[in-house]
Amino acid sequence: MYSHLAFSYPLFVTCKDNRLVDTDEISTEKTFEKLLKLSKKERELTIARWCQGSKECMGEFKQAVDLAKISYDLALKDFETKYQDLAKKLEDKFVDTKSTNALELLQLSTAVAEVKACQDTKQNLTPGDFVKNNKLLITYPYHNNYMYITGCKGVDTDTCYPMGTESVEKVIKEATIMGVDPYTVLSLSLMENEAQGVSSLYLDPIGVMASMGCQAKQVANGTEGVLNSYGTSYEVKAEVKSDPKLKAKLKKYFDEFKLGAELGNSYYCNNVQGGVPSVQEKAASGSCCIELGFKASKNASDSVARALVFPFIDQITKTPFKDKKDPSWRLQRYNGYTDLMGGAESVPAWRSGVNYYENPMYGEQAMDYMINGFMNNSWIKDKVNQYQKLYGIPESVICKGRENGTFVIDTNMYFQSQKETPRMSKIAQKIKAGGSFSSLNSREKKVLEEELRATADQNKFMHAEPKIDPGLENTISQKLGNITEIFPHGMLEEDEVLNKLKGKIKYSKDDLSRIYQGIKRATVLYSEGQKISQEFNTSYSEVGSLIQSNNVPELYQVINSLMSSDSESKTPEEIAKKVNAMVTSLDKETKEKLIKGIFKVINKKEEQMKLTEEFQKIKYPKGVSNLDFARITAAMTKYKTFEEYKTLYAEKIKADPSLEVELLKLYNYRQERINVAEMGTDLSEAAKEYFTNIYGKRSTVGQTSNYKWERLDEEQTNKLVKKYEQF
């Protein structure tokens, strides 16, 4: 089967033994020309095959052919429309059996030579035409968020930072030596870095550790003989891994880059207690190591780290994702899958709320880079061929799992698919079905709240919050000696608050009074809770250290059961009984310490739970929204004047005059937040407004992005090309 638009800008790929052995691109226009040049019989047969016997469809194509006798341009336009309509009705993106081999289906076998000749117009540009002052010209066709592949983030950007030819060539060489498709590596590199960083594909050290086969497990701080990093201790299993295939590839990598691989053996080791991983003569004890199978110097350590990126890519693209055939599903694994983009960590609005299980946008863009950024570049193709002749052709993600033969890829497909990718569709369904903001799950709330804030200026139920440098508070706090409250303040009396909110809020005086009292009590409980929380943390850490240093992790079960049970006795006697039953090897003194510690932990936990339950029991009038709580609490806050705070920090300001400006900025921000909170924001109402009047204009990636998500026109292309002339 063919995909939608598969006929419009197809790229022919020839696969053999999972390897990509040839690529050729033709355009809709060329396809139309081929169709016109066919004999009448061949043409009818071709159209019949495209239309799968549909008389209506065949009639429409015949009409386009007839129209060409009068006006070629009109006919071509007509043809393109019909071509695309037809394609949209078809299912798969790829031709997937040999029986529907692209060339056979198109019945263009006699015209292939001519098609290739047309294609050669582009190919006739010599590889050198793509290079200027060691910078690579990439002719990426779209105005979208990913156009930075050209080195320019926009058409009108003043400065561009294109890829250096040396970096690109290095990536191609490295990948080919390591047996990984260079187009895949280049594409993923561009997904992770801007154009200049094309050779800086990076794996998280924990990921590298995992790719070496070593696992890490966190242990209590203070434990001896473990890795301590960024204030956290963890235990890495010390072992030596040896993989013959990996050893052979690393040897080749070292030989070809003249990194010094001599006869003998050496190891690449990560000390489990920390430090920089390095090449060692012998597998260092207490380390996670891989055997290299040749003798390398310590200076080559970074090269091993870099080379380990390639097996990782090979690993993630080896198998299909579920029953999906398109390569984009495999490439998506580099980023991972999520059903709600932005549900974990915030992402830019244009791609928040995307479901990667339905639209693997990351993988699709990697594919788009591959076919529209790299495969159509003569210089890159030339380098790929050059190194593949030397080191062999690695398996390609495009050909993996496919029969041998020639297939067609629509070069516009991945762009179009991303552009039309729905955002927040599940949330929209819930709200449209009558759900409220509060009926959403927490991740959905997070995504929608960010979207509401992003569209606050279009939403009458939203009040835009002031913006501030997120690090400012920390900077000021540090300058003031790590204080926890920069602007100590009080709380307004009940009467003052009631007067302030009179006529501005829907509650009666009595109800407002109950809310005021409730919040006042909650504030006290919160403050007490902070203290207990710290004590709980301290006592738990102490017990944790004892458990770790005496190697009795089974005692966590005791703590676990005591904390989760409501009815069980939690006296020291009961705890002693449990501890004694589980641990027999420890001396009396240690056991007593543990029992005391556990008793303290349990007590603190109970205090916390009591406080939490009391907190929950505070009675408020029915139907008070969280936003109303925020409004009222903001109205209760009583800051001093800025002059008073200035006096409070006079000495510090004298020593560092910039502190006054920073304090004022933060003070104004706090005041502004109070104003916004007093105005109130009802997220449920805002969500309804959003899905009624705003969502229609932001329901897809293409609609939401600041980029046009259109093909670059001639003028824009010329502008970009001119920038290259400045290099």
Add this chain to the structure above:
Amino acid sequence: MKKIIIFLTVLLSYSALAFDCINRDEQEELKPSPGRVVIKNFVHTLVYEKDSCGARGCDIRVYSQVHSKCMTNSFNGKGFYVENTLMPKQVTISKEGKLFTYFYSPLRGIFEL
């Protein structure tokens, strides 16, 4: 890094104080299923889908029991989970080569740096 907690921030984040107990959708996530990693201890349950794991880590979520009838979504993040079976009450994830440890605030019901 010291987290500064200010009165106003706390009050404006009232929803966190009021403990947004998770609904049925999210309770489903706590049930083990193929491809889902679930790590439980007495008060916290950490989950992530194996499919969500890429070169930058996994989408990790933690749900915590704030009292006997209420569990709340206490952590959302992307990174490699550094195994610690949620002990003593912290989640450590590795992101871009750095370790970040989030500590649980029982009264606020969330993990924070």
